Amino acid sequence: MRLDLTTLNLILAIEQTRSITRGAEREHLALAAASKRVSDLEARLGVQLFERRARGVEPTEACRALVRHIRSLHASLHALESEVVEFARGIKGHLRIAANTGSIAECLPPDLAAFSQAHPQIRISLEDTTSAEAQAAVAEGRADIGLFTPPLLDNRLQTWNYAKSRLAVLVPKGHALAKREKVSFSDLLDYDLIGLHAGASAQELMREQAQARGRTLNARLQVRGFDAIAQLVEAGLGVAVLPEGPAERFSRVFAVQLVGLDETWAARDYCLGVLRQERLPAVVQRFVDALCPAKPAESQKP
Known part of the structure; x- marks a missing residue:
C-alpha cells in the first residue's frame, strides 16, 4: 500500500x-472505505493511530507525529503550487522568511533590499514572529528561512551567525536613570517595565534574569512593536529594554533617553536558520550566501 494523499487527508480529518x-x-468517503484505509495504514506502519472510544476516537502519539508530517507536506505542496504558478508570471522563486522583531528592526531591511535588487525575479514573503515561532515555522515547513536569537530550540535546523546586537534601555526624559551612562538590570527592577508580548526572546530573557535575582518582573504593559514601546516610555508609563539600534533611533524621535545596559547577557546574536538537509534549494542557498558569506554553519543543539 502506498501513502496516498487521500488516506493522509483522511487521517488529518479524523484527528481533527x-x-x-x-x-x-469530510473527505467524501464511505465509512467502510475510510475504516479500511485507516486499518491498512496502521498495518503498513506497524502502529496504532487511533484508540477507539465510546464517543469517537483519540489519536495516539504515533498519530500525532504522523499528523505533524502531513501538515508539513500540505505546506510544501501549497508552496510548490504557488511557486510553479508564478513561473508563468516571470517569477523564478519564492522565499518565505520568518524573522523576529529585533532582526527586522535592526539589520534585515537593507539586506532584503540588496537581495531583492540582485534577484528581482524571486518573490519574498516576510512574517514578523518571535524567535521561537520563527524556528518552529522553519522546522514545520511553513518558512524557508528563520532569523532569531538563541537558544536553538530544534536540532532539525542548521544555523549561521547572521548579525550581532546589544540590548539597551529607554527611559523617559527627566527620569531618575536618565543621567546615567549605564545601568544594571537590578536597577530596572524597581520600575515598571514596558516590553513586547509574552514569548518574545528579550521578554523571556528578562523574566529569567529577574527570577535568578529572586525578583519579580514588573511587566506593566506588553505590546507588539518597538515604536509603541517608545511612545509608552515617552508618556512616562515605565522603562523598556530593547535592541540598541531602534532604541537609538527612538531617542532622536521621542522624548526618551538611551541608557546602556551593563550586563553580559545584553550582547546577543541574530542567527539565520534553515531546515537541515543535504542540499539546500537554490533560492535558499542564494539567500544564505548573501547574508552569511563565508560563515560556516554552527553545530548548535537545544
Missing part, C-alpha cells in the same frame, strides 16, 4: 474531528 465517521464525511 475525533471521529472516523465525521472524518470520512
Whole structure:
C-alpha cells in the first residue's frame, strides 16, 4: 500500500474531528472505505493511530507525529503550487522568511533590499514572529528561512551567525536613570517595565534574569512593536529594554533617553536558520550566501 494523499487527508480529518465517521464525511468517503484505509495504514506502519472510544476516537502519539508530517507536506505542496504558478508570471522563486522583531528592526531591511535588487525575479514573503515561532515555522515547513536569537530550540535546523546586537534601555526624559551612562538590570527592577508580548526572546530573557535575582518582573504593559514601546516610555508609563539600534533611533524621535545596559547577557546574536538537509534549494542557498558569506554553519543543539 502506498501513502496516498487521500488516506493522509483522511487521517488529518479524523484527528481533527475525533471521529472516523465525521472524518470520512469530510473527505467524501464511505465509512467502510475510510475504516479500511485507516486499518491498512496502521498495518503498513506497524502502529496504532487511533484508540477507539465510546464517543469517537483519540489519536495516539504515533498519530500525532504522523499528523505533524502531513501538515508539513500540505505546506510544501501549497508552496510548490504557488511557486510553479508564478513561473508563468516571470517569477523564478519564492522565499518565505520568518524573522523576529529585533532582526527586522535592526539589520534585515537593507539586506532584503540588496537581495531583492540582485534577484528581482524571486518573490519574498516576510512574517514578523518571535524567535521561537520563527524556528518552529522553519522546522514545520511553513518558512524557508528563520532569523532569531538563541537558544536553538530544534536540532532539525542548521544555523549561521547572521548579525550581532546589544540590548539597551529607554527611559523617559527627566527620569531618575536618565543621567546615567549605564545601568544594571537590578536597577530596572524597581520600575515598571514596558516590553513586547509574552514569548518574545528579550521578554523571556528578562523574566529569567529577574527570577535568578529572586525578583519579580514588573511587566506593566506588553505590546507588539518597538515604536509603541517608545511612545509608552515617552508618556512616562515605565522603562523598556530593547535592541540598541531602534532604541537609538527612538531617542532622536521621542522624548526618551538611551541608557546602556551593563550586563553580559545584553550582547546577543541574530542567527539565520534553515531546515537541515543535504542540499539546500537554490533560492535558499542564494539567500544564505548573501547574508552569511563565508560563515560556516554552527553545530548548535537545544
